[in-house]
Amino acid sequence: MAALVEYIHEDSPVHRLNALTKIFWALFTLGFGLLFNDYRYLLALLASVLLVAASARVLQSLLPVISGLTVFAMILFLIQALFYNQGQVLFYLIPGVDRVPVTVQGLLSGLAMAARMMTIILSFLVFLTATRTQDIVLTLVEKFKIPYDYAFMFLTALRFIPSFLNEVKMVSDAQQARGHSIGGINPFKKIKSYAPVTIPLVLLSINKAENIAMAMETRGYCGGNRTCLRDTRMGRTDYLLTAALILLLASSATARAAGYGVM
Amino acid sequence: MNRQVLIKAENLTFKYGTEPPVLRNISLEIARGECVAVIGQNGAGKTTLAKHFNGMLKPVSGKVYVGGRDTERLKVSVLARTVGYVFQNPDHQIFHDTVGKEVAFGLKNFDLPGKVIEERVTAALETVGLTAHHATYPFNLSKGQRQRVALASVLAMQTEVIVLDEPTTGQDYRESMQIMNLVKKLNQNGHTVIFITHDMALVAEFAQRAIVLCNGEILADGGVRSIFSRPELLKETFLKPPQITALAQSLNRYAIPPDVLKVKEMYELLKARGEEIGCFS
Ligand SMILES: Nc1ncnc2c1ncn2[C@@H]1O[C@H](COP(=O)(O)OP(=O)(O)O)[C@@H](O)[C@H]1O
Ligand SMILES: [Mg+2]
Numbered sequence: 052m053a054a055l056v057e058y059i060h061e062d063s064p065v066h067r068l069n070a071l072t073k074i075f076w077a078l079f080t081l082g083f084g085l086l087f088n089d090y091r092y093l094l095a096l097l098a099s100v101l102l103v104a105a106s107a108r109v110l111q112s113l114l115p116v117i118s119g120l121t122v123f124a125m126i127l128f129l130i131q132a133l134f135y136n137q138g139q140v141l142f143y144l145i146p147g148v149d150r151v152p153v154t155v156q157g158l159l160s161g162l163a164m165a166a167r168m169m170t171i172i173l174s175f176l177v178f179l180t181a182t183r184t185q186d187i188v189l190t191l192v193e194k195f196k197i198p199y200d201y202a203f204m205f206l207t208a209l210r211f212i213p214s215f216l217n218e219v220k221m222v223s224d225a226q227q228a229r230g231h232s233i234g235g236i237n238p239f240k241k242i243k244s245y246a247p248v249t250i251p252l253v254l255l256s257i258n259k260a261e262n263i264a265m266a267m268e269t270r271g272y273c274g275g276n277r278t279c280l281r282d283t284r285m286g287r288t289d290y291l292l293t294a295a296l297i298l299l300l301a302s303s304a305t306a307r308a309a310g311y312g313v314m
Numbered sequence: 315m316n317r318q319v320l321i322k323a324e325n326l327t328f329k330y331g332t333e334p335p336v337l338r339n340i341s342l343e344i345a346r347g348e349c350v351a352v353i354g355q356n357g358a359g360k361t362t363l364a365k366h367f368n369g370m371l372k373p374v375s376g377k378v379y380v381g382g383r384d385t386e387r388l389k390v391s392v393l394a395r396t397v398g399y400v401f402q403n404p405d406h407q408i409f410h411d412t413v414g415k416e417v418a419f420g421l422k423n424f425d426l427p428g429k430v431i432e433e434r435v436t437a438a439l440e441t442v443g444l445t446a447h448h449a450t451y452p453f454n455l456s457k458g459q460r461q462r463v464a465l466a467s468v469l470a471m472q473t474e475v476i477v478l479d480e481p482t483t484g485q486d487y488r489e490s491m492q493i494m495n496l497v498k499k500l501n502q503n504g505h506t507v508i509f510i511t512h513d514m515a516l517v518a519e520f521a522q523r524a525i526v527l528c529n530g531e532i533l534a535d536g537g538v539r540s541i542f543s544r545p546e547l548l549k550e551t552f553l554k555p556p557q558i559t560a561l562a563q564s565l566n567r568y569a570i571p572p573d574v575l576k577v578k579e580m581y582e583l584l585k586a587r588g589e590e591i592g593c594f595s
Contacts, residue, residue: 115332135451218406224370227390228425229467237491247419250409254453258405 057213059180065107069289070186071194073178076103079296080174084167086303087312090159093166100174107181113173121173124165131161159314184210189283199277207263215256222251316347320475320506321367321397325376328362335374336362337530338510344508346474349501351517351538352510354527355552360510361402363527368509369433370398381474395424399471402480404464406486413439413463414448414454420471436471439529441496458485465493476500478509496519514556518542518575526551543573 060066065073083096104110133144138156143149179187184206191202223233226247233244285293306312326340335357344350352360365371366378369385369392376383381396401407410416417438439445442462447455452463454573461484468476478497482490490513496518501507511517517524517538524541526534528551534541542548542555545563554560562574562583569587574580 221401222402222406224365224390225399225401226400228368228370228394229407229420229471230391230394232389232391232423247407247409251406254409255405310575 057180058182059112059185061108061111061181062141063107065177065181066102068292069283069285070190071283071285072289072292074190075293075296076291077174077178079300081171082300083179083303084171086307088163088167089312089314090163090166092172092312093163097166097170097173100170100177104173104177109177109180109248109273112180113176114166116172116176117169120169124158124169127168128165130160131164132157135160135299174257179209186283189202189279192277193279193283211259215252216253222255223248259309260304319343320346320381321508322379323366323373323376323377324527325377326366326373326378327542328366328371335530337366340376340530340532342525342532342535344506346506347501347504349444349498349507349520349522350509351519351521351524352395352508353512353514353524353551353553354533355539357405358527358551359536361479364399364479364508364510365537367475369393377436391423394420394471394473396473397475397477398468398471400465400468400476400481402415404460407464407467408452408460410447411451413444413452413466416452416463417470420467428588434470434472435466438466439449441469441499442466443492458489461587462489462493465496473505474484475506476509478507480510480512482511482513488514493496514542514554515558518556518559538575539575542575543571 080096080100084093087093087096101110103260104113133151134152135157136152136154138154140154141158142154144151188199188206189204191197191205192199194200231244231247233241233248303312319535321342321344323340323342326337327335328337329335339360342365342444352363354360362371362393362403366385367380367381368389369378369388372378372386380388380393387391404419406513410419414435417435419473421434426434433546436445439448442465444459444462444466447459447463452460455463461481465478465481476497481493481497485493494516497507498540509521524534524538525532526541526548533551534547542559543563545560548555555563558577558580559574562570563572566572570580570583572578574583582588
């Protein structure tokens with residue numbers, strides 16, 4: 052989990068691209084993914100995302116996440132395969148009485164949904180792991196005109212997800228070690244039984260937030276106008292790639308309107 | 315003498331996720347009434363090992379038995395009746411608005427009658443010297459005091475085994491001594507105590523046995539005296555014997571034994587030696 056949203060330092064062509072280009076790439080992937088629902092298109096898209104991950108040399112680090120996502124994808128696939136009952140029946144899950152049909156279309160649309168889900172999530176993960184945090188902040192502030200304080204807040208929040216998850220585990224262990232068990236069938240009791248875990252978590256988080264705020268102020272952080280040391284200008288490759296992406300998206304939208312890539 | 319084994323690990327190996335093993339092939343037995351110190355450099359795997367003793371972590375391979383029962387299928391909240399665990403950071407557990415209620419939490423989980431809870435809370439707070447703070451809001455206490463609240467909340471459960479993860483870190487000398495004297499008293503009252511520490515003087519003073527961990531393996535396991543008399547072994551896991559033992563070792567050629575553990579012991583030895591060679595007359 053910890054590696055989920057952390058920048059991984061590599062010297063790859065993808066890392067050298069401007070953050071803005073990579074944001075465009077992730078957004079376009081999202082766009083392509085939502086446009087089509089033909090499993091062949093979506094699988095090809097997934098393959099392209101994996102290719103980008105490989106050329107950014109982050110594929111290895113993302114493997115645990117990918118295997119986790121695959122489990123979700125399988126569940127999605129199964130649900131779709133079981134509940135989609137139009138089209139050509141392959142076989143029945145309960146054979147004697149011809150109930151719960153599994154259809155070819157059901158399987159294919161399950162495959163498409165699973166591929167779409169993985170593609171969209173992975174493209175954002177590749178973006179986050181291959182782009183320096185400072186560069187994301189700068190791009191958000193300079194190009195998208197988001198106030199620096201908000202951009203900073205957003206990224207700090209991202210940064211703290213892994214350590215928060217760690218704390219959830221520590222607190223629930225500490226309470227279980229004192230004989231506490233979460234559960235019961237009665238929903239009110241169940242909600243009440245979460246209090247020993249949630250209260251320390253909230254207190255710890257508030258405390259941490261206060262400490263961070265204080266540490267930042269003692270080191271001279273303040274709002275207002277900022278100047279940047281790093282340069283966020285786009286290079287030639289960035290312009291070319293962005294143009295290609297825009298072209299690709301426009302032509303796919305046209306193709307989609309003409310009826311390609313839908314089942 | 316019937317030695318009753320309470321905690322037993324057999325070829326325990328553990329890893330976090332897909333990373334290389336943090337504990338490798340650990341086998342050990344801890345008997346009723348022992349006071350054991352677990353030592354080793356940061357990251358050696360001490361906490362990871364201790365968390366196996368109350369089922370918070372389960373071995374990847376090998377077995378851990380607590381009171382003869384395999385921990386594999388037992389819930390932490392069940393094992394909590396046998397093994398109490400004091401965490402390093404008290405803020406991971408404190409959530410009540412008074413110290414008294416905080417200490418009573420574990421007892422309520424055990425469904426004890428109100429009167430018993432009342433008595434045990436009072437006794438536990440007295441032991442840790444926080445009687446006056448029964449109704450205090452825990453977050454108005456100092457960190458050292460909160461640590462003692464956490465300790466009291468485990469003491470009150472009166473478990474056979476008590477595990478303490480670095481109980482004196484962040485405490486001043488006097489507070490450390492208070493806590494360790496308390497640990498000693500618990501041990502004298504028949505509790506089995508396992509504590510993790512970086513302070514070798516505390517090990518020398520309070521433990522009978524030490525388990526030395528190094529990179530996830532047991533480097534040595536035995537009486538404190540024999541372990542501290544082998545400085546070359548301790549060096550491997552970046553530990554040093556207590557200062558007084560180091561002094562004794564450097565005075566070896568004056569016939570001072572290399573396994574002196576306490577200042578008082580050294581004093582007696584030197585005095586005897588002085589009389590022997592007649593320098594006090
Ligand atoms: N929750 C965790 N996830 C992954 N690795 C961990 C986790 N906790 C500890 N480790 C790793 O396991 C090793 C042993 O840690 P630990 O048992 O806490 O050591 P010690 O208590 O001796 O300082 C360290 O290398 C540490 O980085
Ligand atoms: Mg530790």
